[in-house]
Amino acid sequence: MPVRNTATARQLRLGAELRKLREQAGVSSTEAGRLLGTSQAQISNIEASRVGVSGDRVRAMARNYDCTDAAFIEALAEMAGERKRGWWEEYRETLPESLLALSEVEHHATALRVAQAITVPGLLQTPEHARTIFREFVPSLPPHAVEYRVSHRIKRQVILFRDEPPRYTAIIHEAALRMRFGGPETAAAQLAHLLSMSERPNVTVIAIPFTATSFPVSGHGVDYFHGAVPQLDTVNIDAAHGGQLIDQTASLERFRTMLNRMEEVALNPTKSRDLMHRIAKDI
Template sequence: MPVRSSATARQLRLGAELRKMRELAGLSSTEAGRPLGTDQAQISNIKASRFGVSPDRVRALGRNYSCTDEALINALVGMTGERKRGWWEQYRDILPPGLLDLAELEHHAVALRAAYVAHLPGLLQTPEHAREIFRQVVPPLSPPDIEHRVSHRIKRQAVLYADDPTPYTAIVHEAALRMRSGGAATALRQLQHILDMSEHDHIHVRVIPFDADTFPGSGQSILYAVGPVPQLDTVHLDTALGSVLLDAEAQLARYRIVLDRLETVALGERGSRDVIHGVAQSLKGP
């Protein structure tokens, strides 16, 4: 099998999960490969995602590692042998790799939970709002780069429009709702879009009002992507220096608690729509 020139975050995650499984079994790379007629170098290349791995090989490795968690094995098998390139691959070498990893993560998630204090959810943004946000990037982006990022952001939203759409919960602070990115008219259309989207059964928008109690979080955007099994959950953090993906068990547990606590201080869905509607009305003027 040819060596990959680059691996996606999903491919790297598969290799990392196979390594965890081997380490839990107490096997070295050499010991892991011996029953399969595979040498230590091949096991290391699979771990590093330099080589692809077939479904049969994943099942064989699972048996060799004495893993009895069939749900986990089946989920890992589902991550192998994907020959079809995702739509995000058309942006490779055009956009930062972290943006491609984010689109791939959202595409494969079985549910999404997100929290935003200073920004509106990317999956609920209008093109004109997104365009204004990208115009504020430092250092400045060229007009073609801005349009590439806008089109990528809008295509990510397909997970909410599919025949079997991904359940999505977005917790948004009132501060983000009141920022007039692009002016009052653009902001008004953006808020109306969020209101319209929140009427869908699979989309849940919760607002944290200004008068809410204190809540955890440093202000960075958080996306929690639920995997087919809990071991394959992933947290995506959007920072000023780029995307960060977290998947250690302790990290996942921490962010589940953070999101749970944010939901306890957020308004219910009806109250949240009332706040969004009130902010939108204020933009219309007297």
């Protein structure tokens, strides 16, 4: 296969997982090449995502590395079979690579859990709320860059309206619900949209009130993307300097635990909607 100019987030993840399987099996890249009937250089290229690999070869590599997790192997083989790039590619020349990677991982997630303490989660934002957020970036973004980001954010939201949409759970602190980004009119419209989205069967919105006696938090917004199998889960840390994708096993477990604790201290969906209605009346 020809050498790639750029690799997508999923292609990079596939290569990383194949390397992890090989290393866990204690197989050198030279031996892996011999077992597969190819060279050490080809194995290195596959693991670095410089070249593609077929689903059949992924299955063969997994067998060579004594992996017996059939669901995991098939999930990797399916990733190998992806050839068509997604809608986010139209933004490749205008947005940071981290936003393209976020879109790709999000698009393929089987379920999503997010937590935000200051802003409404991106998939639940109105265009004007998003525009206000992007206008406040430091250093400032030029107007056209703001609009590119708003457009990209709204297109990401399509996953919640698919024929078979992923399950989406948003954990939002009361502070984020009370922030009046863009002024009263924009804030009121954002709350109304949030209430409307919370009624969708695939969307759960729960709020952590100021009265909560605990609040497990990492300091940044957290997006947890469930993969086809748990080994392919991914976390995105929404920091001021940009997003960061994390897939280390220990880190995934830590963020799962943190989100579980957040859900435990949050109000149930009905009480969360009641809180949002009360806040809306105050605007």
